[in-house]
Amino acid sequence: MGTGGRAATVGLALAAVAVVVLLLLAVVLIAFQGTSASGAQTYTIKNFVDLYREPFAYISFLNSIGFGFVAVVTALLLAVPMAWLVERTDLPGRDSIFALATLTLVVPGFFTAMAWSFLFHPRIGIVNKWLSEVFSVDGALINIATIPGMGWVEGLSLSPLAFIMIASSLRAMDPSLEESAQVHGMGLFDRLTKVTLPLLWPGILAAGIYIFAIALGAFDIPAIIGMRERIFTFSIFVWTQAQPEDVLPNYGVVAASSAFMIGISAPFTWWYLRVIGQSNRYAVVTGRNYRPKRIVLGRWWIAGWAYVGLFVLLTAMLPLLTLVWAAFTPYLQPISLSGLERLTLQNFYTIPWAGFWKATLNTGLLTLAVPTVTSLLALAISWVVVRSGLRMAPVMDTLAFLPHVIPNLVFAIGAIVVSLFWIGRYLPIYGTIMILMVTYVVTRLSFATRVYNGALIQLHRELDEAGYVFGLGTLGVLWNIVRPLLAPALLYSWIWMALITYRELTMATLLATGRNVTLPVFIWGIWSSDSLNQAAALSLLLICMLSPLVLLYFLLGRRSLTTA
Numbered sequence: 001m002g003t004g005g006r007a008a009t010v011g012l013a014l015a016a017v018a019v020v021v022l023l024l025l026a027v028v029l030i031a032f033q034g035t036s037a038s039g040a041q042t043y044t045i046k047n048f049v050d051l052y053r054e055p056f057a058y059i060s061f062l063n064s065i066g067f068g069f070v071a072v073v074t075a076l077l078l079a080v081p082m083a084w085l086v087e088r089t090d091l092p093g094r095d096s097i098f099a100l101a102t103l104t105l106v107v108p109g110f111f112t113a114m115a116w117s118f119l120f121h122p123r124i125g126i127v128n129k130w131l132s133e134v135f136s137v138d139g140a141l142i143n144i145a146t147i148p149g150m151g152w153v154e155g156l157s158l159s160p161l162a163f164i165m166i167a168s169s170l171r172a173m174d175p176s177l178e179e180s181a182q183v184h185g186m187g188l189f190d191r192l193t194k195v196t197l198p199l200l201w202p203g204i205l206a207a208g209i210y211i212f213a214i215a216l217g218a219f220d221i222p223a224i225i226g227m228r229e230r231i232f233t234f235s236i237f238v239w240t241q242a243q244p245e246d247v248l249p250n251y252g253v254v255a256a257s258s259a260f261m262i263g264i265s266a267p268f269t270w271w272y273l274r275v276i277g278q279s280n281r282y283a284v285v286t287g288r289n290y291r292p293k294r295i296v297l298g299r300w301w302i303a304g305w306a307y308v309g310l311f312v313l314l315t316a317m318l319p320l321l322t323l324v325w326a327a328f329t330p331y332l333q334p335i336s337l338s339g340l341e342r343l344t345l346q347n348f349y350t351i352p353w354a355g356f357w358k359a360t361l362n363t364g365l366l367t368l369a370v371p372t373v374t375s376l377l378a379l380a381i382s383w384v385v386v387r388s389g390l391r392m393a394p395v396m397d398t399l400a401f402l403p404h405v406i407p408n409l410v411f412a413i414g415a416i417v418v419s420l421f422w423i424g425r426y427l428p429i430y431g432t433i434m435i436l437m438v439t440y441v442v443t444r445l446s447f448a449t450r451v452y453n454g455a456l457i458q459l460h461r462e463l464d465e466a467g468y469v470f471g472l473g474t475l476g477v478l479w480n481i482v483r484p485l486l487a488p489a490l491l492y493s494w495i496w497m498a499l500i501t502y503r504e505l506t507m508a509t510l511l512a513t514g515r516n517v518t519l520p521v522f523i524w525g526i527w528s529s530d531s532l533n534q535a536a537a538l539s540l541l542l543i544c545m546l547s548p549l550v551l552l553y554f555l556l557g558r559r560s561l562t563t564a
Helices: 003-031 046-052 055-088 094-105 109-120 126-135 147-172 176-183 188-216 220-229 234-242 251-277 298-327 338-342 353-388 393-404 408-422 433-457 461-469 474-485 487-503 506-511 519-528 532-556
Strands: 033-035 041-043
Touching: 003 033, 003 251, 003 353, 003 393, 003 408, 003 433, 003 474, 033 046, 033 251, 046 251, 055 094, 055 147, 055 188, 055 234, 055 298, 094 147, 094 298, 109 126, 109 147, 109 220, 109 298, 109 519, 109 532, 147 188, 147 220, 147 298, 176 188, 188 251, 220 234, 220 519, 234 251, 234 408, 234 506, 251 393, 251 408, 298 532, 353 393, 353 433, 353 474, 353 487, 353 519, 353 532, 393 433, 408 433, 408 506, 433 487, 433 506, 474 487, 487 532, 506 519, 519 532
Parallel strands: none
Antiparallel strands: 033 041
16 A cells, blocks of 8 residues: 555655644744743733733623624525525526626625725715715715624625535425425425425524634624724734734733633534534435426526525625725715716825835735645645544644634734744744744645545545555555546635735734735725725726636536535
């Protein structure tokens, strides 16, 4: 079987999950470290006491809970009906809906946040300005800079992901019970509430847990919309502790805050795994060639497409049109025919191009390197989990899964701790593009291993054994047999990870410096300096540069996004 290649593959997989554990361990250890009166390092709970005594931390945490709850409700209310339309009805052109939802998912969260701020922010919202003029009132009639408002925008941003997860669950769920209920005279509404939704409940719950975990650590939308109004979520609280304006960072409290986030995420991880593990209880007939009898919509297909149009309008078109308007106008103003006379390219001319191209180079390097390295490491992990038969395989699979639910912000804090206090003297990666790459790779492992695990399970072991008979070692089997057969999954996941890397802001804001700034961080800096129209212009440039990857994903990507 080639013990050398087997050992190399297992070693590579162990090294990858070891980095995951190292970053989490670093956060926990620093959280309990302090300095005694003599200056010696000691272990203490002082950092947690300081966190406990900080009333702002309580407010921020409660804000995060409300923010996450609203995001989950918004995402599911939009996603569940659309998933049902695609998977259970004869809606014309339903295959294109999956592509539309997937494409809207790659729109950066800060892009959406900026657009909704331009529309409904209490100070700069052009819709609020227009409403104030029409109704002759002072103040904002619609205020997006609130916890429900920010949760709404986060839910819109994550609703395509919820749709993809729930649609996948509906596709895997056999519809025979629904059809039996129809035969026995049960109406459509009763079938939905008494059969379909109860059977789909594990998929809905899993999507809700996953979205809540993302929202708990989300930085971009709360930072863009809420920070100016002093409305902070817990992730913003952690960020302000790690990057204070006038004092040195308090990494002990930062680590304690992150350890607290790990503690909050742990039950959700357990719950998520339990829901996924018990989903087989909801499976009924499993014939591969079974096809559901789709519900005939008749003239109601118009209403179906109206709902889909509303979904695309809220998640993609409205933000895009708003940013286009802001990018080409000299100042924020309501959309009007008279405003067309003031359109200008000035916002593009005044972009700090030196910083832009530096950020573009860093982003391009990360976009190429992160998915490539992640694919290599994740394939090794998946081979150990699915093929090796080692006792440690389930443990390794669980460790690789942790970044799926634990907020990415925690791994960024862990990277700061390790690079500054543990390896800084020997391997100075802090402030370089390397620290971004390592952290991005760690947080993408869970997605890649989910995709590869499912693909490897579908490949019969006899193919591997045939390779061993012909003298191929483990590495030879992986390269000559497994790799070509997994090419669609490898390509799909590579493009998807490249898209997510390109748009990443949450971790980059903590890890970026003048040397390794990325495009999203560069735009965030322009926005923070109150150059709002210029930030809109930069966002359009970012989307234009992202378009080739999006087109490639659209042409070569698969119809479903495996996230569970």
